[in-house]
Amino acid sequence: MNDRHNLHWLEPPSLAAATKIQHEIAAACETKDRLGVVGRIAGADVSMKWRDSRGPIHAAVAPILWPERRIEPAATATRIPRFPYVPGYLGFREAPAVLAAWEGLVDKPDLLLVDGQGRSHPRRCGVATQIGVLLDMPTIGIAKSLLCGSIEGEVGPRAGDRAPVVHRGEEVAIALRTSPRGGPIFVSIGHRLSLETAVDWALRLSEGRRLPLPIRLAHDAANAARRAAASSSLPSEG
DNA sequence: GCGACAG
């Protein structure tokens, strides 16, 4: 893994320092396909207590085998965030916990879907790109709403319908309809694959649901980890 | 300067 930018996390960076790091990571981000045989795919997501932005972050990385779709046990990790929630800097808050969860996986996935933006970010450095570059792994950003840019045209009502998302003249994401119900999701490059490949995988893994299976599994696993931590710290339990 | 703003 690429440790270069991890050094910056020994101390919480200032916003200015974080911005500089984002530019470096964006420069290292690869937007062409560089993935091998994809036999294991994982989703990454985090969960935290309501209205407690300084409380622990519970991260989960949930793998499945492809194309068998066999679900493997999710790895989880809990970290106290050293960074507040600031739109545009989500990676500095969530990536450390996700990377810790990733370390817990014995068999590493070939592809990682991350809940959040990839290159569809003001500095082309969303959390999916940040995690992808640090791990040097192919990643896809799966977001439920937009951070920047706008949809060009209409998305169409059927699964597979799509429209480009453009920011400052650049196509940074695809608004993709994955389910007849609910709004489109926003698929972007994380690292080491093309936008078209990212959209292909997002659609293939959604199977009529709004979110790709690995993202749903990671969401569930992160929530389970948070609830387990809450119940194990009950007064009666010690 | 003002508004918008992933999770």
Add this chain to the structure above:
DNA sequence: ATCTTGTCGC
């Protein structure tokens, strides 16, 4: 992100 129950529809 998170709280929460039922309810409507395929």
